[in-house]
Amino acid sequence: MHICMDWRSVKFDWNRARAFLVTAEEGSLSAAARALGMAQPTLGRQVEALQEELGVVLFERTGRGLELTPSGLDLLEHVRTMGEAAGRFSLGASGRAQALEGTIAVSASEIDAAYLLPPVIAKLRRAAAGLTVDLIAKNTASDLRRREADIALRNFRPDQPELIARKMSDVTARLYASELYLERFEKPLTPHTLADADFISLWSPETYLGALAGAGLSVERGNLTILSDSHLVHWELLKAGGGIGMVPEFLGDSTPGVCRVLEGSYTPFIFPLWLTTHRELNTSRRVRMVFDFLAEALSAH
Template identity: 55%
Template sequence: MDWTASQLDWNRIRAFLATAEAGSLSAAARALGLTQPTLGRQIAALERELGVALFERAGRGLVLTPTAGALLDHVRTMGEAAGRLALAATGQSQRIEGPIRITATEACAAHVLPPIIARLRAAHPGITVEIRATNRTADLLRREADIAVRNFDPREPELIARKVGEDRGRPYATPGYLSKLGHPRGWDDLTRAEFVAFGETSDFIEGMRALGLQVTAQQVPVQVDSHLVHWELVKQGAGIGFNTEAVGDAEPRVRRVLPEAAPIVFPIWLVTHRELHTSRRVRVVFDLLADALSLQR
């Protein structure tokens, strides 16, 4: 089929790009907020428009055909240009009403953001909020979020970041588990303890050793990739786990493991794209989040 650039459907091109990067229709559909059949139809329509096959099945996933691989760099360039156009257009908006997308870790989204969002909605009922609770760092340039709550200072020059405070974390466990350990008083008393690790076990062990505790793999029998599941396991007595003082001290089923030890201190940053910071809606939400988060410390 003969075709021109003006005939290309951007939704179909975006579907191709998302599937190429995700490696499967199901993952790409989740990323785009579409159903898998809808995404599959968009891919099939683009293949008919271009007259080429774009994907081949490989096990449960998809791999690019050689032709699609040659097209991918051009499609990525189109995607980046579309993202910059959307950012620039949003940045020109001075309306407060409209959608805002905030990304934060599961723990922050579940334990910190709800009262802040309730306050935001009461003050600005015209703003609708989408919270992306994920432990993955969102790509703000590609509009995965408008504002991010992070625990590290971003280095990208396109981003605006404000440190709004510091949080304090500690190890927690149930009273029964602490009794079994003999009520430890220092890190050296935890050589027989078992931990519930969030994230990769090797990363957790490295982090413990940075604190001066030589944890072995045998001491980490449970590992999860969800903050919420991690905390439930700790509350059920599966081992020692870490949380912020605000969450841990408020939970009646657990106690501080080392009450006299210094807490683990980490920063709280709010991040947005420099062009989005010219949007009145984003600026209002950004400032409200900054004030609320700083008051909670």
């Protein structure tokens, strides 16, 4: 369902639209009121006024709080785009993006920090020369509530109500090996030859074997001949011919000398990609600008 109306007949009130946007992101009026620093009844009246103004119902009450109606979902994308445009307008009105000075800490896994984010961060620095970016590469989740980072790129959606998250995409990972390693086997490599294959474990052996079994591959503990808890070390071992490993498509498919293996013999691994931050998104111009910048760049990627 799409909202079809003559917007020229609507007296637009950005405060009402912002109240709707934050309520949708937070999932309840009480959480949105805390995020915006206003009384809940005041926020509720703004949302109700917007519904009356548009002549549509935007939220439905459920046992878990508020859920967007189809009309609300449609409007959300428009209002979110308006919010991002408002941020860009603010930068333009200031005369120079360099006014966004200070440090912003961004946390991501080693692979994302090393291979996905660098061109995005470089572009960000060109847009905001006064900004210092602290890029934290770690495979455990930074605690945003304790300000270990301002923004995190994660493979899971946070369940803490004080965090704000936006899903970017689903990342597909597959099994790869170097051409050097595959010279040891008849091509193509099949599940019947797995008894002689070496696997590089990315996590604990139990977790890694469980992931492979869940994808449809029967691999024995003895096949895990190299163990590493570092994603970058895992990747370098794979390229050097150490065995079969799991990496994202965007990395494996673009690297010369590395090939997909066992295609059609297992279900590819899907990891959601979430951009997450704390409620300072609603009060800090710097956090809002960087969050929106990363969201736009990663969505395009």
